[in-house]
Amino acid sequence: MTDEDLDTAAKALDREYVFHSWLAQANLDLPVIAGGSGATVWDHAGNRMLDFSSQLVNVNIGHQHPAVVAAIQEQAGILATIGPATANLTRGRAAQRIIDRAPDGFAKVFFTNGGADANENAIRMARLHTGRDTVLSTYRSYHGNTGGAIVATGDWRRMPNQYARGHVHFFGPYLYRSEFWATTPEEESARALHHLERVIVSEGPDTIAAILLESVPGTAGILIPPPGYLAGVRALCDRYGIVLILDEVMAGFGRTGRWFAFQGYDVVPDLITFAKGVNSGYVPVGGVIISDAISATFDERVFPGGLTYSGHPLAAASIIASIDAMQNEGIVDNARRIGDEAIAPALAELAEKHALIGEVRGEGVFWAVEMVADRGTREPVAAAVIGQLKKEMSARGLVPFSADNRIHVVPPCVVTDDEVAQAMAIYDEALTAVEASG
Incomplete structure (x- = not known):
C-alpha cells in the first residue's frame, strides 16, 4: 500500500468501526x-x-519524547503489568517523584486510570473524611465523564448525565463576562467570594464535604483566578470545615509554567487531582495527591475504592521518565x-x-x-x-x-x-x- 492508501484505509476503518466521544457519528471525516x-x-x-x-x-x-518511550519499553521487558495489591518499585518511585513536587504536608498518591476517576475518588475521600455529602463546583468547569465527575462539571455535558447525588453549582470569577457587575479583578474576586459564601450558608455548611475547583479552568475558558480568589476559597473552606479539592488534571505539570498551577496563587488544597501532563498521556494514568490529614483517616479504616490498573507499571515508568526529563531539560x-x-x-x-x-x-x-x-x-x-x-x-x-x-x-x-x-x-x-x- 502507498502512504496515501494507508491514510485512506485509516479513515475507512475509523468510519466503519470506531465510535467517537462527543461527536455525532454520521459523516465524520477526522x-x-x-x-x-x-x-x-x-x-x-x-x-x-x-x-x-x-x-x-x-x-x-x-x-x-525518547526518554519516555524508552522507559515504557524497558518496563515492558521487565514487568508489563501487576495488580495494585502489591508493592512495586517503579510504582513507588513514580509516587515519590510526584510527592517531591507537591507542597509540604502531602505524602501519599492514589493512582487512577485518568483525570475523571481521579476527581471521582477525591470526592469519595472528601465525603468519607468529613462525613458530609454535598460537593460544590462551578458552572464553568469540566471534571471528567464518569458518574460523579460529570455531574460536578458545570457545562452542558452534565445535563444528559445527571446520575450522581449531592452536587451544587455556583459561579466562579470571569471578569470579561462578570456575573457580579464587577469592573476590576479585585471587585470580581471579592464579589465571587461573597457569592460562594452565600451558597455555602444557604446549602448548610454542615452538609458540604468539598469544594472542587480547577485551579485554572481549562476547557471552560482558561480563566485565570483574580487576585485573592483561590486564597479566599481556602479561607472559606477552613472556616466551615470543607475539603478543598484542586483539579490540576489539565493545568498541572508544566502547562502554566509551574509544576502545579495553584503554586502561583497563594493556596494549598487538601486534595490535588492530576492526569494528562504527568506523563503526557503516553500510558493512561491519573491520581489523587492526598494531604496527611485526609490520608490519616484511612490508617485504620478501609478506603472503599480501587481500580485494576491503579499504579500500572508502564504508566509509572512513564511518569518517572516524564518528570525527570521535564526537570533535567x-x-x-x-x-x-x-x-x-x-x-x-x-x-x-x-x-x-x-x-x-x-x-x-x-x-x-x-x-x-x-x-x-x-x-x-x-x-x-x-x-x-x-x-x-x-x-x-x-x-x-x-x-x-x-x-x-x-x-x-x-x-x-x-x-x-x-x-x-x-x-x-x-x-x-x-x-x-x-x-x-x-
Missing part, C-alpha cells in the same frame, strides 16, 4: 495522525501539522518563558489587528482567544465562525483546539520560538480569511 515528534504530527503521506492542541491539552512533554521553565516572551506578545498583536478577538488571557502554554461578533456588546461569535476558523487553520497546517466561542492556544511545553511564530502566522491568516468572508 484527520489521520500516523506519527509525531515534539510539537509536530503527520499523516502516513507525510503531511505535517503543528499541534497547538496538545491533542486534549495533555501532551505537555511533546510527542514521542528545563521544560517547565521553557513553558513559562515561551508564554511570557513569545505567546503573550504575539496574541496581543493579533488582538490589536483583528476585531473578532474580544479578549486574550492565559499563562505558560495555556491561552484562550475569545472571539466576539461585537467588541462593544461582547456577543460571542456563532459556532459557524469557529468552524470556519478551524477549517482555515487546519488547511494551513495547524491542529487547533476550540471550545464554545474560543480558540485555545495550548501547544506542548517543549514548543520553540520558531514554532510559535509559525503558528501565530497561521492564526493571523485564518482570522484574515474569515473576516474577509464576512
